[in-house]
Amino acid sequence: MCSNCKAAYTIHAAQHHFGWDNSFAPAETVAPGTVLEFECLDSSAGQLTPESTIQDVADLDFGKINPVNGPIRVDGAEPGDALVVKIHEFKPSGFGWTANIPGFGLLADQFKDPALHVWSYDKDKPVTSAFAPFGKVPLKPFAGTIGVAPAEAGLHSIVPPRRVGGNMDIRDLAAGTTLYLPIEVAGALFSIGDTHAAQGDGEVCGTAIESPMNTVIELDLIKGADLKMPRFETPGPVTRHLDEMGYEVTTGIGTDLFAGAQAAVSNMIDLLCARHGYSAVDAYMLCSVCGDLRISEIVDAPNWVVSFYFPKVVLQ
Numbered sequence: 001m002c003s004n005c006k007a008a009y010t011i012h013a014a015q016h017h018f019g020w021d022n023s024f025a026p027a028e029t030v031a032p033g034t035v036l037e038f039e040c041l042d043s044s045a046g047q048l049t050p051e052s053t054i055q056d057v058a059d060l061d062f063g064k065i066n067p068v069n070g071p072i073r074v075d076g077a078e079p080g081d082a083l084v085v086k087i088h089e090f091k092p093s094g095f096g097w098t099a100n101i102p103g104f105g106l107l108a109d110q111f112k113d114p115a116l117h118v119w120s121y122d123k124d125k126p127v128t129s130a131f132a133p134f135g136k137v138p139l140k141p142f143a144g145t146i147g148v149a150p151a152e153a154g155l156h157s158i159v160p161p162r163r164v165g166g167n168m169d170i171r172d173l174a175a176g177t178t179l180y181l182p183i184e185v186a187g188a189l190f191s192i193g194d195t196h197a198a199q200g201d202g203e204v205c206g207t208a209i210e211s212p213m214n215t216v217i218e219l220d221l222i223k224g225a226d227l228k229m230p231r232f233e234t235p236g237p238v239t240r241h242l243d244e245m246g247y248e249v250t251t252g253i254g255t256d257l258f259a260g261a262q263a264a265v266s267n268m269i270d271l272l273c274a275r276h277g278y279s280a281v282d283a284y285m286l287c288s289v290c291g292d293l294r295i296s297e298i299v300d301a302p303n304w305v306v307s308f309y310f311p312k313v314v315l316q
Contacts, residue, residue: 070191082225094123096211105206144194176235202293
């Protein structure tokens with residue numbers, strides 16, 4: 001975090017777009033080294049509010065999913081360069097939501113009905129957030145969607161991540177992290193949004209604690225970097241906010257990593273329901289916002305091991 005970094009520009013909530021398109025007009029053009037503050041919307045673009053109900057999940061307009069603020073044109077950026085994104089600060093709003101959206105998520109075939117949990121937390125002390133009466137999730141704000149425009153012409157879906165970034169949902173892209181993105185078009189055309197208050201690695205139900213918030217970042221360039229894929233550097237340990245009391249861990253073992261991930265999460269849902277009396281969908285959503293999928297072994301053919309780590313601190 002950079003407490004002394006004053007933003008030269010504010011990119012307001014209304015300055016957003018849906019999807020990636022290198023023909024979008026820039027919201028702003030800046031020099032390398034510029035600090036900007038973005039007023040990011042949540043992934044529903046405001047369709048879900050603190051007063052929302054399950055019916056609002058069923059009625060979501062998917063043409064307005066994952067808005068991103070921008071794009072920002074960076075002077076001198078050319079294909080083959082790398083955009084350096086220094087993430088200085090997040091300013092949480094105090095409101096968030098997690099939903100099970102039919103047809104979406106790792107276990108979509110098992111959880112076919114909409115579900116919703118609305119969160120509130122102290123935006124001035126975003127340390128924990130209650131999940132109903134049976135869990136508190138340590139928060140770690142980050143932007144789920146962060147990237148630059150692809151070279152291919154036309155409008156492209158915001159949903160899948162790409163070589164140039166996008167909807168990567170990497171929770172360690174938090175304050176203090178520096179992200180490097182390959183540039184494919186002149187000016188880079190950087191955009192950011194889909195801010196989260198917390199998420200587990202894997203975001204297994206398809207949503208995290210989706211939460212509108214401002215973020216302060218600095219954009220710079222590395223000329224001729226020839227970067228193949230995004231990479232990033234963190235300022236220190238990445239899991240400390242969940243490590244305090246250890247983990248419950250379930251596994252999925254077999255020849256298919258995706259099926260193994262499904263099995264590991266399903267086994268954790270069964271464990272949480274049996275041990276703590278959760279409904280299955282509540283356990284599923286709770287896993288999505290704080291549990292971590294890991295590839296534990298991928299060399300001992302023909303079977304691979306996927307593990308799911310659920311932090312015990314959430315249950316205290």
